[in-house]
Amino acid sequence: MEYRKTKDQENYEDASQKDIESLRWTPLSVVTNSMPSSVGGSNKSSWKLKSIVTLALTLLTSSQAILIVWSKRAGKYEYSVTTANFSVEALKCALSLSALARIWKSQGVTEDNKLSTSFDEVSVYPIPAILYLIKNLLQYYIFAYVDAPAYQILKNLNIISTGVLYRIILKKKLSEIQWAAFILLCAGCTTAQLNPSSDHVLQTPLPGWVMAIVMALLSGFAGVYTEAIIKKRPSRNINVQNFWLYIFGMVFNLIAICIQDYDEVMNKGFFHGYSFITVCMIVNHALSGIAVSMVMKYADNIVKVYSTSVAMLLTAVVSVFLFGFHLSLAFFLGSTVVSISIYLHSIGKPQPQK
Numbered sequence: 001m002e003y004r005k006t007k008d009q010e011n012y013e014d015a016s017q018k019d020i021e022s023l024r025w026t027p028l029s030v031v032t033n034s035m036p037s038s039v040g041g042s043n044k045s046s047w048k049l050k051s052i053v054t055l056a057l058t059l060l061t062s063s064q065a066i067l068i069v070w071s072k073r074a075g076k077y078e079y080s081v082t083t084a085n086f087s088v089e090a091l092k093c094a095l096s097l098s099a100l101a102r103i104w105k106s107q108g109v110t111e112d113n114k115l116s117t118s119f120d121e122v123s124v125y126p127i128p129a130i131l132y133l134i135k136n137l138l139q140y141y142i143f144a145y146v147d148a149p150a151y152q153i154l155k156n157l158n159i160i161s162t163g164v165l166y167r168i169i170l171k172k173k174l175s176e177i178q179w180a181a182f183i184l185l186c187a188g189c190t191t192a193q194l195n196p197s198s199d200h201v202l203q204t205p206l207p208g209w210v211m212a213i214v215m216a217l218l219s220g221f222a223g224v225y226t227e228a229i230i231k232k233r234p235s236r237n238i239n240v241q242n243f244w245l246y247i248f249g250m251v252f253n254l255i256a257i258c259i260q261d262y263d264e265v266m267n268k269g270f271f272h273g274y275s276f277i278t279v280c281m282i283v284n285h286a287l288s289g290i291a292v293s294m295v296m297k298y299a300d301n302i303v304k305v306y307s308t309s310v311a312m313l314l315t316a317v318v319s320v321f322l323f324g325f326h327l328s329l330a331f332f333l334g335s336t337v338v339s340i341s342i343y344l345h346s347i348g349k350p351q352p353q354k
Helices: 012-017 028-032 043-070 081-107 126-144 148-154 157-169 176-192 206-232 238-260 262-268 276-298 301-323 329-347
Strands: none
Touching: 043 126, 043 148, 043 276, 043 301, 081 126, 081 238, 081 276, 126 148, 126 206, 126 238, 148 176, 148 206, 148 301, 148 329, 157 176, 157 206, 157 329, 176 329, 206 238, 238 262, 301 329
């Protein structure tokens, strides 16, 4: 659930490679205002900073699925997933406001960072907000069919959906290497789900695959749409854009609460069933976007690739001890192929024509 890109990232490689939960959750000024301006002044400082953000992103990415599964009790969510989603949106909104407050204090209120806006500007935000709402709700329900390691593998399908939608909607070109990476990614996801010890060929049943594909399409389309919003007014402070997106996210999640969990919330309370793990999960989803923005700002894309690859294996290893996950050869080979495909996709961007 990660989501923003910095305004100077015009390259397709940057946009298509992001976990779209990550594109979504990035109040950039939280990062840019808190980091010293001398970062990168020396090779040692640069290496240290890259190591820190890589470790942070890896831990946050790998723990997302683990925390969702761990928050269950007897296979069920004792809390309302709609209120959890609302809490995530509210926390992200608070982070954006905090970042804006720091900007207003240091730079003053300008045309590009003021919250007041026009109807035409905010009218574009409900569409991605609704898409992310559906995608985020599916993220909870998919765990009825997949485990945490399988989810880490399957969610990489959003790379394919984002790339194809960029090609169709924004007319971004894909290189032959990137198309080959897509094929490898599909092969890797399928290999990781092979189940030779059962009558079923794949461990993940059909509903799980359908949910994973729908989530990838929703995440990809929402990311492309958000990209178009940013480029429509590039001078606009990204925290303002985030704020309005999160506001609509809160509104639609509130509607979802009324439709799905109104009686439960009214009778048992908004935070009924919340545990320490649930709170950690909510904070994790909000901080993941900040970690991605730190990687894009102070490191490079290859760090994101390595973090994603390591997170898949780390999730599998931790799941062995927490949930009794069986780390099979098929899963190891499949995750390796997925890692290679992500790497090829990151380095295979089309070269500009001379």
